[in-house]
Amino acid sequence: MEGPTKRFGNKPQIAFFDFACCEGCQLSVLQLEERLLDILELVDVVTWREAMSEYSNDYDIAFCEGSITREQDIERVREIREQAAILVTLGSCASGGCHNDLKNQWEMDEMLALVYGDQAEHFDTIPSRPITAVVEVDYKIYGCPVSLAEFVTVVKRILTGQSYEPPNQPVCVECKLNDHLCVLEKGEVCLGPVTRGGCDAICTGFGDACQGCRGLMDAANVGAMLKALTREQAHAIVRKVVERYGFTQDDIETKLRIYNNWPELNLEEIAANDD
Amino acid sequence: MTTDARIHVHHVTRVEGHGDIIAEIADGVLKQARFAIVEAPRFFEGFLRGQLYSDVTHVASRICGICACSHKCAALKATEVALDVTISPQTDLLRRLCFHGEVLSSHLLHIYFLAAPDFLGLPSVMPLIAGAPDLVKRAMRLKNIGYDLAALVAGRHTHPIAMAVGGFTFVHDPKDMLAMRERLVDIREDLTASVELFATVELPDFERPTEYVSLKHPDRYAFYDGDVFSSDGHRLPVRRYREAVTEHVVPHSTAKHARWNRPEYMVGALARFNNNYEQLHPAAQAVAERLGMDPPVHNPFAITVAQLIECVHCVEDAIELIDEVVGRGIDPAQQQVEVRPRAGQGVGAVEAPRGILFHEYEYDEDGRCLSANHVIPTAQNLANLEADMREFVPHIAGESTDRITHLLEMLVRAYDPCISCSAHMVRLPHG
Ligand code: SF4
Ligand code: SF4
Ligand code: SF4
Numbered sequence: 001m002e003g004p005t006k007r008f009g010n011k012p013q014i015a016f017f018d019f020a021c022c023e024g025c026q027l028s029v030l031q032l033e034e035r036l037l038d039i040l041e042l043v044d045v046v047t048w049r050e051a052m053s054e055y056s057n058d059y060d061i062a063f064c065e066g067s068i069t070r071e072q073d074i075e076r077v078r079e080i081r082e083q084a085a086i087l088v089t090l091g092s093c094a095s096g097g098c099h100n101d102l103k104n105q106w107e108m109d110e111m112l113a114l115v116y117g118d119q120a121e122h123f124d125t126i127p128s129r130p131i132t133a134v135v136e137v138d139y140k141i142y143g144c145p146v147s148l149a150e151f152v153t154v155v156k157r158i159l160t161g162q163s164y165e166p167p168n169q170p171v172c173v174e175c176k177l178n179d180h181l182c183v184l185e186k187g188e189v190c191l192g193p194v195t196r197g198g199c200d201a202i203c204t205g206f207g208d209a210c211q212g213c214r215g216l217m218d219a220a221n222v223g224a225m226l227k228a229l230t231r232e233q234a235h236a237i238v239r240k241v242v243e244r245y246g247f248t249q250d251d252i253e254t255k256l257r258i259y260n261n262w263p264e265l266n267l268e269e270i271a272a273n274d275d
Numbered sequence: 276m277t278t279d280a281r282i283h284v285h286h287v288t289r290v291e292g293h294g295d296i297i298a299e300i301a302d303g304v305l306k307q308a309r310f311a312i313v314e315a316p317r318f319f320e321g322f323l324r325g326q327l328y329s330d331v332t333h334v335a336s337r338i339c340g341i342c343a344c345s346h347k348c349a350a351l352k353a354t355e356v357a358l359d360v361t362i363s364p365q366t367d368l369l370r371r372l373c374f375h376g377e378v379l380s381s382h383l384l385h386i387y388f389l390a391a392p393d394f395l396g397l398p399s400v401m402p403l404i405a406g407a408p409d410l411v412k413r414a415m416r417l418k419n420i421g422y423d424l425a426a427l428v429a430g431r432h433t434h435p436i437a438m439a440v441g442g443f444t445f446v447h448d449p450k451d452m453l454a455m456r457e458r459l460v461d462i463r464e465d466l467t468a469s470v471e472l473f474a475t476v477e478l479p480d481f482e483r484p485t486e487y488v489s490l491k492h493p494d495r496y497a498f499y500d501g502d503v504f505s506s507d508g509h510r511l512p513v514r515r516y517r518e519a520v521t522e523h524v525v526p527h528s529t530a531k532h533a534r535w536n537r538p539e540y541m542v543g544a545l546a547r548f549n550n551n552y553e554q555l556h557p558a559a560q561a562v563a564e565r566l567g568m569d570p571p572v573h574n575p576f577a578i579t580v581a582q583l584i585e586c587v588h589c590v591e592d593a594i595e596l597i598d599e600v601v602g603r604g605i606d607p608a609q610q611q612v613e614v615r616p617r618a619g620q621g622v623g624a625v626e627a628p629r630g631i632l633f634h635e636y637e638y639d640e641d642g643r644c645l646s647a648n649h650v651i652p653t654a655q656n657l658a659n660l661e662a663d664m665r666e667f668v669p670h671i672a673g674e675s676t677d678r679i680t681h682l683l684e685m686l687v688r689a690y691d692p693c694i695s696c697s698a699h700m701v702r703l704p705h706g
Contacts, residue, residue: 027341
């Protein structure tokens with residue numbers, strides 16, 4: 001495998017870009033404090049509009065955050081792809097899908113009219129999608145927001161020329177390893193069984209349900225989850241469990257949609273594929 | 276006045292989100308001065324429809340990565356009104372504590388990373404990493420204590436986890452609270468150093484009195500609760516916020532503009548400072564005096580100074596809140612009250628770091644969202660910012676075009692605009 005010096009010269013040039021999002025992922029990176037200063041010794045940040053007035057179009061590694069929601073953003077992210085040797089998506093908005101994609105349930109004209117009334121013609125919007133739906137991406141970091149530990153791991157991998165595969169086990173595994181109480185017991189829908197781990201089950205550790213912010217893992221068995229937890233589909237063997245929780249398919253579907261609506265979530269299709 | 280100048284700053288740097296400055300002087304006359312929001316709108320109020328109340332508050336914090344706790348709390352308060360939920364006094368205290376964390380982290384991010392480079396004549400903090408590492412480390416320590424304080428209460432600052440409708444999903448440990456108290460005591464030294472740094476800063480000389488709007492609370496400097504208050508002498512309960520905020524679409528901006536008694540008003544640290552100075556912690560008042568801030572202050576560049584004064588207040592008040600929380604004991608039975616979905620409508624208002632923030636929701640009997648409305652601080656400030664620009668440009672027209680451009684960028688940055696939040700305003704459905 002190539003080393004960083006061969007790929008980038010001595011100090012790789014880094015750029016940060018943001019599309020439609022809350023900018024929470026790049027702000028989380030600032031929390032790294034000393035570790036951030038260590039990283040900054042190894043790289044040159046040449047473009048970061050949020051934090052710097054300096055600007056350069058000459059960069060090796062681009063960190064991109066946010067969803068693509070306008071035609072002009074497609075152009076912009078393609079230009080970034082063209083320039084960057086390595087493109088990293090930062091956060092679920094960019095990597096797989098997030099709440100921004102919820103708007104795709106409505107016609108774009110309707111959304112514009114709702115917001116801007118008779119002034120709607122001044123503005124443009126297209127169905128929201130992650131950056132991964134528009135260009136090839138070299139490294140993906142999921143999460144809303146990203147976990148800082150994972151960010152540091154990925155940066156190290158990039159700088160040492162190694163690839164990175166995002167974790168692909170359910171949040172439940174990390175939750176059980178940490179001995180957290182299962183929030184299903186409180187009668188709340190938890191998406192841990194089908195959601196990609198890698199966050200150390202931080203939410204269930206604080207007694208909150210997993211909202212699925214890292215998106216469905218690759219082989220998520222949504223059908224099995226519906227059969228275990230919903231009134232509509234429960235197997236006889238788990239009847240008791242279902243009586244206790246009493247979730248409906250709709251409860252699970254609405255929650256799943258928040259981070260899994262690109263392409264548009266079709267629960268029946270996903271569930272059928274599992275069988 | 277310079278006879279001809281055309282200024283167009285595409286995507287102003289060191290602000291959160293995307294905005295352009297446009298100013299034009301022709302034949303010695305100011306033709307236009309605008310701050311155009313060019314951020315992609317995200318349509319939260321549209322796509323929250325149909326979501327369950329608990330998911331609404333989860334998603335609402337994602338409006339902004341800097342003021343996530345503010346959006347979360349505004350959504351929680353509105354939802355609690357709609358569902359007729361009364362939180363415990365303990366939850367109330369903890370949420371107020373969380374707010375101080377958010378205000379600290381947000382203000383210090385702005386003071387050191389976004390605004391300070393202008394005062395130091397630098398394009399960013401990057402040159403300081405090698406040149407003044409102690410200053411950068413201090414800035415990071417200060418900012419991070421804010422994140423950690425918010426995380427102590429909510430599990431994580433961006434985005435808060437454990438704050439739910441009705442209370443908290445876990446029980447806080449007094450030991451963690453007391454450890455944070457120690458850190459807050461220690462951080463006073465860093466704040467004092469920051470005050471001394473700012474005492475040497477000379478702000479651009481410019482004043483324009485305007486209407487200052489903020490929350491006002493009878494007992495304390497308002498962040499988490501209070502009535503809607505205007506320096507022009509009006510006061511309204513939060514549920515009547517639509518009488519105060521009149522929004523209108525302007526073609527050059529994906530964020531709407533707002534007005535109340537005058538064509539424009541200011542919200543944020545300086546508005547709070549002017550409206551509620553008497554309730555600042557004495558230590559914060561002493562710093563105000565040290566920095567020559569005598570209310571009312573009409574210089575918008577002083578917003579950054581007001582933020583620093585508020586940081587001192589937040590640290591001192593956080594110490595007192597921790598003493599109160601730990602002193603009365605954390606009762607697990609008070610962490611969460613029962614919540615039952617029902618049909619209803621509610622408004623919640625808080626002082627986000629950048630100013631007064633309103634969320635309004637309507638739910639059906641199953642607790643699904645029927646409509647949502649968010650009124651964002653930066654959007655409320657836009658009309659005021661542009662009025663400042665129109666008055667400021669003739670004031671500095673003798674300067675070079677580069678200098679005018681730089682001063683206008685500084686003015687925009689002083690407002691600490693948070694553009695990603697502001698670019699998805701929805702027309703008021705029945706107002
Ligand atoms: S993934 Fe979440 S936290 Fe990160 S930028 Fe997008 S909305 Fe913000
Ligand atoms: S709390 Fe959620 S993540 Fe943890 S075990 Fe239960 S279902 Fe899985
Ligand atoms: S527990 Fe679930 S919602 Fe929380 S960070 Fe992990 S994946 Fe995201």
